[in-house]
Amino acid sequence: MADIDATLPAHEEAGLKHHFDDSAQQLESSTLGMWVFLLTEIMFFGGMFGAYTVYRNLYPDAFASTSHFMNLTIGAINTGVLICSSFTMVLAVRSAQLGQKKALITFLILTLVLGCIFLGLKYVEYHEKWVDHHIPGPGFRYEESQYFHQAQILFFLYFAMTGMHAIHMIVGAGLLTTLIVMASRDRFSAAWYTPVEMIGLYWHFVDIVWIFLFPLLYLIGHTS
Amino acid sequence: MTHKVVSVKTFALVFFALIALTITTVGVSRIELGEYNFICAMTIAVIKGSLVVWFFMDVRRSSSLTKLFVGAGFFWMAILLVFILSDYLSRGWLPRPGWW
Amino acid sequence: MSTTLPPPRTAERTNYLNADYSWQSWLFTTDHKRIALLYLFSITAFFFVGGAFAVGMRLNLLRPEGLFQHDTYNKLFTMHGIIMVFFFLVPSIPATLGNFLIPPMIGARDLAFPRINLLSWYIYIFGGIFAISAIVRGGVDTGWTFYAPFSSTYSNTHVILAAIGVFISGFSSILTGLNFIVTIHKMRAPGMTWSRLPLFVWAHYATSLIQVLGTPVIAITLVLLGLERILHAGIFDPNLGGDPVLFQHLFWFYSHPAVYIMILPGMGVISEIIACFSRKSIFGYGFVAFSSVAIAVLGFLVWGHHLFVAGQSIYASMVFSFISFLVAVPSAIKVFNWTATMYRGSISFETPMLYAIGFIGLFTIGGLTGLFLATMAVDVHLTDTYFVIAHFHYVMVGGMVLAYMGGIHFWFPKITGRLYPENWARLAAAIIFVGFNLTFFPQFILGYLGMPRRYATYAEEFQVLNVFSTAGASILGIGYIMPLIYLTWAWRKGPKSPQNPWHAKGLEWEQSPTPPPTFNFDVPPVVTEPPYNYAEEVESGGH
Numbered sequence: 001m002a003d004i005d006a007t008l009p010a011h012e013e014a015g016l017k018h019h020f021d022d023s024a025q026q027l028e029s030s031t032l033g034m035w036v037f038l039l040t041e042i043m044f045f046g047g048m049f050g051a052y053t054v055y056r057n058l059y060p061d062a063f064a065s066t067s068h069f070m071n072l073t074i075g076a077i078n079t080g081v082l083i084c085s086s087f088t089m090v091l092a093v094r095s096a097q098l099g100q101k102k103a104l105i106t107f108l109i110l111t112l113v114l115g116c117i118f119l120g121l122k123y124v125e126y127h128e129k130w131v132d133h134h135i136p137g138p139g140f141r142y143e144e145s146q147y148f149h150q151a152q153i154l155f156f157l158y159f160a161m162t163g164m165h166a167i168h169m170i171v172g173a174g175l176l177t178t179l180i181v182m183a184s185r186d187r188f189s190a191a192w193y194t195p196v197e198m199i200g201l202y203w204h205f206v207d208i209v210w211i212f213l214f215p216l217l218y219l220i221g222h223t224s
Numbered sequence: 225m226t227h228k229v230v231s232v233k234t235f236a237l238v239f240f241a242l243i244a245l246t247i248t249t250v251g252v253s254r255i256e257l258g259e260y261n262f263i264c265a266m267t268i269a270v271i272k273g274s275l276v277v278w279f280f281m282d283v284r285r286s287s288s289l290t291k292l293f294v295g296a297g298f299f300w301m302a303i304l305l306v307f308i309l310s311d312y313l314s315r316g317w318l319p320r321p322g323w324w
Numbered sequence: 325m326s327t328t329l330p331p332p333r334t335a336e337r338t339n340y341l342n343a344d345y346s347w348q349s350w351l352f353t354t355d356h357k358r359i360a361l362l363y364l365f366s367i368t369a370f371f372f373v374g375g376a377f378a379v380g381m382r383l384n385l386l387r388p389e390g391l392f393q394h395d396t397y398n399k400l401f402t403m404h405g406i407i408m409v410f411f412f413l414v415p416s417i418p419a420t421l422g423n424f425l426i427p428p429m430i431g432a433r434d435l436a437f438p439r440i441n442l443l444s445w446y447i448y449i450f451g452g453i454f455a456i457s458a459i460v461r462g463g464v465d466t467g468w469t470f471y472a473p474f475s476s477t478y479s480n481t482h483v484i485l486a487a488i489g490v491f492i493s494g495f496s497s498i499l500t501g502l503n504f505i506v507t508i509h510k511m512r513a514p515g516m517t518w519s520r521l522p523l524f525v526w527a528h529y530a531t532s533l534i535q536v537l538g539t540p541v542i543a544i545t546l547v548l549l550g551l552e553r554i555l556h557a558g559i560f561d562p563n564l565g566g567d568p569v570l571f572q573h574l575f576w577f578y579s580h581p582a583v584y585i586m587i588l589p590g591m592g593v594i595s596e597i598i599a600c601f602s603r604k605s606i607f608g609y610g611f612v613a614f615s616s617v618a619i620a621v622l623g624f625l626v627w628g629h630h631l632f633v634a635g636q637s638i639y640a641s642m643v644f645s646f647i648s649f650l651v652a653v654p655s656a657i658k659v660f661n662w663t664a665t666m667y668r669g670s671i672s673f674e675t676p677m678l679y680a681i682g683f684i685g686l687f688t689i690g691g692l693t694g695l696f697l698a699t700m701a702v703d704v705h706l707t708d709t710y711f712v713i714a715h716f717h718y719v720m721v722g723g724m725v726l727a728y729m730g731g732i733h734f735w736f737p738k739i740t741g742r743l744y745p746e747n748w749a750r751l752a753a754a755i756i757f758v759g760f761n762l763t764f765f766p767q768f769i770l771g772y773l774g775m776p777r778r779y780a781t782y783a784e785e786f787q788v789l790n791v792f793s794t795a796g797a798s799i800l801g802i803g804y805i806m807p808l809i810y811l812t813w814a815w816r817k818g819p820k821s822p823q824n825p826w827h828a829k830g831l832e833w834e835q836s837p838t839p840p841p842t843f844n845f846d847v848p849p850v851v852t853e854p855p856y857n858y859a860e861e862v863e864s865g866g867h
Contacts, residue, residue: 087239215269311640
């Protein structure tokens with residue numbers, strides 16, 4: 001009766017799960033898995049980009065009208081904030097690669113803070129929309145009455161897209177917090193820091209979504 | 225990781241490029257270019273996104289498999305957008321009777 | 325014909341079933357085989373829930389004036405569709421047979437992400453709870469397609485509950501697909517090259533691509549639908565400037581590829597069964613493998629054929645129609661290759677083979693009738709009639725469910741370590757085949773004659789065919805209940821199975837014990853031969 005499973009390799013390597021043969025296979029699997037997940041996120045946001053494209057196409061004048069009510073200043077600052085946070089995230093991963101615990105924690109905290117700034121500014125923006133009665137629903141009002149319905153649809157999509165993005169940011173903030181806790185408990189080393197890398201990929205992806213949202217929602221139609 | 229560590233300088237250059245492109249895109253949006261506003265803004269966004277993917281997400285040094293998956297993801301979203309748009313854009317094309 | 329039994333063993337070796345009997349070892353397991361069984365039980369339960377709704381529908385359709393109130397009937401067909409599509413068909417083979425067999429087939433100890441595998445089951449159950457609560461609270465009446473603006477504005481049933489259930493279960497599907505993709509890329513045993521992979525694995529790889537790329541779109545569509553139902557901003561409401569066709573575009577972008585999620589794993593099962601019971605390698609292995617991927621890719625480009633009469637532009641419709649014809653080609657290639665495999669093979673008619681042969685015939689009919697529907701001019705007359713219903717039931721039930729039954733029987737010895745009663749199984753297969761055809765063939769005629777779908781009542785001249793259909797459904801129901809009984813019995817009391825009762829090729833049969841130990845192999849496998857290497861048999865037949 002063979003209870004010892006001869007197929008299990010001896011696992012001295014840190015963090016190696018039993019079903020993998022070596023840590024290279026494990027890391028490649030994690031990376032590919034995270035990329036496949038990001039693919040699903042591309043398609044998830046893609047559906048909203050699709051809806052948005054259709055309505056922009058159908059109602060170009062209403063769209064140009066609504067773009068005046070987008071807060072370009074906050075939008076631009078937020079874009080800068082997210083780019084900075086991607087920079088700090090990438091430096092965090094680099095610190096992990098070099099086994100620099102304090103730098104890793106510092107850059108993770110900076111990324112988290114920048115993410116929170118983004119969310120805070122987003123809140124300010126949403127509040128503005130609330131005051132202007134631009135939140136779709138029974139309370140919706142629009143300054144140019146001939147575009148009332150189209151504008152409501154466009155604001156609906158604005159909130160759906162930025163709201164979904166903000167939810168992803170909040171999840172990202174939670175993940176970053178987890179990383180900070182793990183890092184301060186010495187869970188990472190130059191030999192194994194896979195979660196930092198994976199969450200980094202996720203964070204960059206959320207940044208990329210914003211890189212496309214910003215011009216679509218804030219910049220186009222601004223001159224007319 | 226068998227890869228060498230990327231230098232801070234490389235990351236900083238990409239960072240500054242992203243900031244510069246953001247400023248550019250805001251600036252260009254102020255100029256009235258008609259349809260080209262959209263094309264410019266989207267082109268700049270694609271460049272920014274590509275920089276993040278290539279450098280920050282390290283696809284530059286990733287396996288061909290990873291590159292294939294990244295490309296496929298964006299390609300699939302393009303399928304969604306293009307085919308749906310093709311319906312809306314061609315709805316006005318009524319067939320002319322007797323054209324053939 | 326029965327298999328000779330091995331001499332009785334005195335002590336039962338440790339396998340994945342008896343390694344630990346505690347409930348925690350089941351509910352917190354990360355063993356892909358146990359997770360497959362968790363799925364098997366829940367999916368079977370949902371199958372019978374969905375079937376119950378079908379019983380209600382067929383009872384109602386016995387009389388032209390119907391039986392239930394119209395609103396009730398609407399809820400019956402809606403819940404039948406939602407449960408069968410999202411909680412049975414989409415997960416069925418991948419989550420049960422795929423989960424169980426992919427690691428041993430490629431020589432791996434487990435999937436790449438065992439904990440995510442378990443999470444996917446919990447997510448599936450969580451989504452199922454929402455679906456069941458929608459049922460318990462009175463059901464939904466929008467049709468499983470949730471078309472707006474009825475679903476977003478006018479229906480006063482539990483649309484959001486049902487949509488949440490579908491949304492959540494979609495993540496289960498995504499995680500399963502993600503797991504399979506990474507596993508197949510990264511965890512193959514030495515020597516297991518892509519060209520040596522069993523076609524079952526190729527089929528699941530293609531399926532996983534669809535799951536990963538398509539499911540998120542229906543997820544976001546349901547989110548938008550739910551938000552619209554609450555806020556009434558008008559995104560799908562023509563009275564408020566919205567376009568209901570946009571909903572249909574977004575919905576079908578997933579739901580058409582979803583039908584390939586449902587059928588591709590079944591095709592993978594058929595390849596395995598046909599090869600084994602013809603004692604021949606699959607003819608045109610490369611073509612069949614490539615066809616799986618081609619179906620997955622092309623399947624994303626045809627969704628507009630559901631919108632031919634919805635107001636989609638003629639030009640877009642023409643493109644979709646043309647590509648829909650193209651997507652039939654790889655399916656046909658598979659049918660030709662299976663047939664060519666059987667030609668000059670040494671064929672035996674065990675239950676799995678009966679199901680596989682049934683599949684080939686019924687799937688072919690279903691697939692060909694799809695071409696009628698893909699033809700725009702014909703579709704104008706056939707859409708929203710019973711012709712459509714017959715078409716998709718031929719491919720889904722005559723195809724997919726038969727493949728599922730065949731696969732369950734084929735791998736039953738591997739999964740349970742027991743043999744099922746062959747004669748009862750053959751009888752059930754025959755009953756299912758007869759019942760199925762009696763149920764759904766009349767529906768082709770009904771559709772051609774103009775009987776519309778999703779109506780509680782119908783014109784009197786359609787009654788005879790409807791009665792045939794209901795009669796067939798009762799026979800079909802008996803056919804499904806029989807395996808439930810004898811397979812449950814056989815699991816507990818059936819004769820012990822030898823390691824490889826079918827003398828099949830494949831790592832899961834030849835190098836993994838029956839039933840497998842927790843980590844699948846006693847010795848790490850190394851692959852040196854091509855798949856389906858039945859030609860090397862010199863003796864007369866393997867069994």
